[in-house]
Amino acid sequence: MPELPEVETVCRGLAPVLEGRVLEAVTVRRPDLRFLLPPDFAERLRGRRVERIRRRAKFILMEMAGGPVAILHLGMSGRMRFVAPGEELAPGRHDHLIFGTDHGYRVVFNDARRFGIAAYAEAERLEEHEFLADLGPEPLSNAFSGPVLAAALSGRRTPIKAALLDQRVVAGLGNIYVCEALYRAGLSPRRRAYTVQKGRAERLAAAVRQVLTDAIAAGGTTLRDFARPDGELGYFQHAFRVYGREGQDCPREGCSGAVRRIVQSGRSSFFCPTCQR
């Protein structure tokens, strides 16, 4: 469900509620997410002050004073919401974690499909943590560029679609934004990754940055149920050019083609065969 823009949106929504606050209560209602929670997860965090909420790839990092870091991943269906002081929190079936602060807010991690992750690290070892160690560059940082992308794609015969979903190539993209970035770059999802070099890699890197920036500005994408922690919805879905638009006209002025849907490694790819080569 959530890709980089949605996770960024979640982090921005959580920061004002959590940063500077002490976690007075950490409740684990169900420990068996995709990876079993460390047994001492709650105890390690309880009583600590949250210094900063930030994002790496699709991970939410809750950095606590003194070194502990909670690493959260929303998987496919994960959501974070907060409940204000005085509001009733009736925990649902899929509310797996609840963080209660010293000013009475509660932050709830909900994940119906349980593809999500909750893990724990110490700050000085964070980069080496198994979930973070192999991630590629952040696409909105200076570490990402056309040449960097070209280098990561060289020698790879897999379709560019699959390569961009590989978090080691570039961190944070998922099915929606890969489709949209490839459309903006004019590249077919079926093109072999190693053929994306020089100018094509420049165009693709620029398209990735642009689509992610636009999506963050729109508060992410709400297809079914994604929502910000305060309950507001994202609206980038209205800016989709190809995702979910099978059979509809290509949005490019002067193009008479229609958006096609194909399946690549088990996932839908949407593209315009005329504009994307």
Added chain:
DNA sequence: ACGAGAACCTGTTTGC
């Protein structure tokens, strides 16, 4: 070594 497909789990939508 690499890539396609299955698997993980639940909920919602689609089609007969």
Added chain:
DNA sequence: TGCAAACAGGTTCTCG
């Protein structure tokens, strides 16, 4: 209307 199949924003494992 009812039920089964298909599908979903992610990642990892297995198999060829």
